[in-house]
Amino acid sequence: MSGCGWTLAEVRPVQAGKGKSDELSLYTWTNYVDPPLVEAFTTQTGIRVTYDIFNSNEIMLATFQAGKGSAYSILYPSDYKVEEMIELGFLSELDHTRIDGLSNILPQFQNSAYDPGNRHSIPISWGTTGLIYDADRLNPGPEDWSFLWENLDKLERRITLLDDVREVMGATLRSLGHSYNSTNPQQIKQAYERLVTLKPAVASFNTDAWKEQLLAGDLVLAMVYSADAVRLTKDNPDRNLKYVIPKSGTSLWSDTIVMPKTAPNPEAAYAWINYMLQPSVAAQITQRQYFATPNQAAYDQLPAPLRNNTSLFPPDEILANSERISPIDPKILALYERYWTLLTSS
Amino acid sequence: MAGQSPPLSKQPSLDTEKVLPKWLEPLFLLAPAGIWLGLLLVIPTLLIFELSLVPNIRPGQVVNPSGLDNYALIFDDIYQKVVLRSLSFAVSTTFFCLLLGFPVAYWIALIVSKRWQNLVLLGFVLPLWTSSLLRSYAWITILRPTGVVNSVITLLSSMTHLTLPPLDILNREPAVLIGMTYSLLPYMVLILYASLEKLDRRLLEAAADLGATPVQTFLKVTVPQTLPGIAAGSLLVFITCLGDFVNPELLGGASSMTVARLIYNQFLGATRNWGFGSALSMILILAVSIAIALLIKYGDAVPKK
Structure with a gap:
């Protein structure tokens, strides 16, 4: 590989005018x-x-x-x-x-x-990855990932998922009882098929825009990072927003x-x-x-x-149940990405 | 066409001809724009083309062109679906723009008194003065489940005691179509207006004198005369739609992946593959180039007999 071609997006240090010290x-x-x-x-x-x-x-x-x-x-x-x-x-x-x-x-x-x-x-x-929901509009609320599939009829285009392959696939894998970092092609396929059935409930895949939509009442539930959820809950004490870490386990970041x-x-x-x-x-x-x-x-x-x-700061038993997203073999990652593209393009 | 245009009489020679050699003159005039285009359009496009020949490249890897794998990938079912969806958005938007734009342009060009014409036209193009992003966001506010339209529906339901169903189209294809049509309608109207302005009204009178009904006059006289304008407007709208990213992204939610969004995802999204993204870009550039070639050929041509 060496010698031929150029390196895509190589980062070189700037020499001229190198950082002012203050x-x-x-x-x-x-x-x-x-x-x-x-x-x-x-x-x-x-x-x-x-x-x-x-x-x-x-x-x-x-x-x-x-x-x-x-x-x-x-x-x-x-x-x-x-x-x-x-x-x-x-x-x-x-x-x-x-x-x-x-x-x-x-x-x-x-x-x-x-x-x-x-x-x-x-x-x-x-922090953790979990679900935030509006308890005034969704009662009872979720306790685990499986809630999403069990309440499809109530959630049509009323939820968002993170715009992140590993988080969304990982959570679904977890809901099926597999590892967040599964490398088993059979399990990954199974997770994709389960996600396809969730698609009618998904308004969009986004990591930030859900906040305003949830407050406005367009959404009833969103898959989010704990820091965002806790902050939104604190900033809106008049709203009945709740953050849940799914029982079966989630990702730690x-x-x-x-x-x-x-x-x-x-x-x-x-x-x-x-x-x-x-x-x-x-x-x-x-x-x-x-x-x-x-x-x-x-x-x-x-x-x-x-x-x-x-x-x-979730209790230890929840932490024990959760996993960190770990880098995986590029071939398996390609499989994840292929299913993600299928999911988001269909 | 031959013989239609007589050979141009020789222009009196310009002063510059004495100072500059004949071949240098165009070079001198074209160089600034040429360098600009070369550096910022031609070279980047060539780089994209080179990248499109490297399968599975990610940032930090060596660029080593090795084949057409990325292009083969486009024939995958799922990407075909995305390409078709983009095309259908572009075709439908063009259709709706024409449908909505023609009466407006006709009205401004032929019915409004000359005194008000410019003012009306200005009013119609006014939305173009705000950012396209802002206009798409405005549609979110209008179409969202808790938005303007649904508030009105709720109000009406409570007043009339009827149960009107709420309008739930945000994050679905109709919302994208509405956003795109709204964004591009002014362009269609402007171009159609320019075309209708030039309409030879004596022909309309002649048609009426010879017993044509208004519908016949419209179909046999007005439309053929404005055909270049219709072609130009349609192609312009079509081209812009094909590359539109903002409307599908903001209004389409999880349901409307288009080529432009797919390209974005390959570079900055959750699944990155710069090589495949480049191949998609090349295909998009090719499609738009074909449309532009058609635009040049048919857009401003003399009306066909």
């Missing part, structure tokens, strides 16, 4: 932007922060590769994307001697399968901070990592943005109602 450029999720924290960072360190936002891992990586990659010193990929980016050789190895407070991270997040020993990534938040090899300003990137690891800062993120923190010291600082919020 500027940090971030590329992060829509929901992570928290102006007070950014201002406090600038006051503490004198580093000015600019950021761009994305709403899916795929768009983040595509933008990174399509040429904007070398502009950022910090990115926020999720777990399985970290693994993919490590394999692509985009992420620089973090120098742990320059990082303070890593020991506050809970042990299970320090040695995750996607990045053992946090060599390339620092976990910043975690983490979002992380990484520094690309092409980072124009590694100094500022380390300053940001250290800042985000401060327990008080991590606690503020949980309090304002409703992301569960993997930082034990930050967790201890949280007010009791948040610590006891089971949507945010």
Whole structure:
């Protein structure tokens, strides 16, 4: 393969005008932007922060590769994307001697399968995938994934699913009693066939737009990430919105901070990592943005109602039942994608 | 056609001819636009073509053209279905635009007094001044289950004590058709208006004098004379629909995958395959090119006898 052709979407470091030392450029999720924290960072360190936002891992990586990659010193990929980016050789190895407070991270997040020993990534938040529903319009509500299929007649074009192959296929696999990460072609086919029967209930596949539709009453239920669900519930106390983690198990995810090899300003990137690891800062993120923190010291600082919020910090038996989405063999992934295309195109 | 146009009389030579050699003049005039098009259209299109020859390529891999596998993939049943759906959206939208646009253009061109003509036309094109995204979002507000239309239906039901069924078309194909037709109607009207404006009214009077009914006059005199306008308007609407991404994406929900959405998915969506996306893009470019060729051939031609 070497020697011939050119590499598609290669990311090269920018040499000219290489990062001003007092500027940090971030590329992060829509929901992570928290102006007070950014201002406090600038006051503490004198580093000015600019950021761009994305709403899916795929768009983040595509933008990174399509040429904007070398502009950022910090990115926020999720777990399985970290693994993919490590394999692509985009992420620089973090120098742990320059990082303070890593020991506050809970042990299970320090040695995750996607990045053992946090060599390339620092976990910043975690959560689950589940169902949010409007209890005023849907009663009784779901307890498990199977609810969707059992109530097809009530749900016609009244639900949305995440715009994500692995999450949607995984949840369906789970509802059939298989693993979220099944690699058995028979099981994957079975899951696809089950999803086809759910299609009349699906208004659209989306990861963000459901919020407004659920509030307006166009939807009664949506498959969502816990952080979004908890936040929407808190922001609309007058509405009877409920978040449910399906009984049979779901996926666990983490979002992380990484520094690309092409980072124009590694100094500022380390300053940001250290800042985000401060327990008080991590606690503020949980309090304002409703992301569960993997930082034990930050967790201890949280007010009791948040610590006891089971949507945010689910009990151990639910966690034991759940899986992390793990990268799978490209051949099997192609099978997933083929069924996804069949599902979304029909 | 031969002999119809007499050879042009020789133009008096321009001053520039003395300064620049004859072959340099067009080069000089065309170079800025040529470089622009070359860098931003021709080269990118060639790159897309090269990518389309690499099966299963993902970002970060070496581009190594090796065959037509991506094009073969398009003949897969499911993608055929997507292509057909795109075509049927484009054909139906063209049909509805023509159906709705012709009376409007006819009215503006032939019935409205000259004094008001421009104002009426302006009023009709006014929606084009807002972003197409905004207009699609407006249709979401109108068509959604809790939207304007359904509020009115609910109100009517409560007033008349009839049970009117709610209109539930958002995230389905009719919503996409409504959005596309609304977006493109002004273009159709503008082009038809330009064509109807030039209509030779003496022929209409002559037809009436010779005993033709209004319907006969319309079908045998008006329509043939405006045929180039109809062709131009239809092809323009058809081409734009074929590549439309916004309306199917926002109004079509989970039920209306089109070629444009499929291409988006190959590059930025949940299932990425830049090679296949490029092959789809090439096919779309080809289809649109054919339509444009037809537009040039028939759009502005002299009316056929």
